[in-house]
Amino acid sequence: MEAIEVNRLSKYYGKLKAVDDISFSIKKGEICGILGPNGSGKTTTIKCICNLIIPNSGEIKVFGEDNKKSTEYISALFEGTRNLYWKLTPRENLRYFAGIRGFGGKKVERHIDELLDRFNLSDKKDTMVNNLSRGMQQKVAIAMTLVCDTEIILLDEPTLGLDVQSHIDIKEALMDIVSSMNKTILLSTHDMNLVQDICKDVVILNKGKIVAQDSVEALMDMFRSMTYEIVLTESLSRDDEKYLSNLGYDFYFVNNGTKIEVDISEVNEIYAIIDSLKGKSIFIKEIKQKDNNFERIFLNITNGEVE
């Protein structure tokens, strides 16, 4: 079942097409990344979905219903920790947030305790948020999107500006939510490692338009790197470099000529290259395929250099 369906959505600010005729959908229980360079329309899209912005055209459905009638299904986190009250404790923040959506009582108190425990915040539950570290504040802000137990969570840059440890903590907390709570999550981020680790699908925006939309796995496959690293036993001579350069491949000579990197389009080409090296008595110590990662794929797509 589709949890979110965005159909031909457009939002203009004056003449600027912040979101330009985009369509995508997310199935119940799935986590989808919405990615794109600065100003590509991610936040605007998320704000349209949770009805904070009225689009110029298009349609958004949440569990099959018009999103204006279905806001009770959605919790959202925008710009890090803005939804927090600094002079309240984590427990009071969560209680307040549940309260304004009409939830209260013993069941909610138990849920708050569970959430604080899940985010390793139990020993800080009565400390004013103002006195917590940035990572802890961020965790409270994410916990607030869970306290009403809505089916859909929209997270706009949940790891922005965090140090390495807080970043790991938040990533683990999100992975835990994904694996144990069966929520549908739309996550906007610039953090490609986070996307690679927790998202099933991604929508990539550029200048308000969708430039790629697929599963992370399919994109990784499509862009599987065909760059090989060949480590040599000795540095190449100038003559050898010249000879190799004339073979018609894209060679890069690195580490003072002791390593060659080459981009190939067919696996068979690597055998021809090995033969050519052998023919010149250039000996190979190690040969390996360079790792691909989602960051490189993202840059390829958003620069329009899709190979």
Ligand SMILES: Nc1ncnc2c1ncn2[C@@H]1O[C@H](COP(=O)(O)OP(=O)(O)OP(=O)(O)O)[C@@H](O)[C@H]1O
């Ligand atoms: N209230 C507004 N008034 C005018 N222009 C706006 C407004 N909000 C956003 N924009 C513009 O719309 C475009 C899309 O902005 P949006 O915040 O959706 O992008 P984003 O992908 O979330 O960017 P970032 O990664 O920097 O957060 C940008 O050019 C932005 O300047």
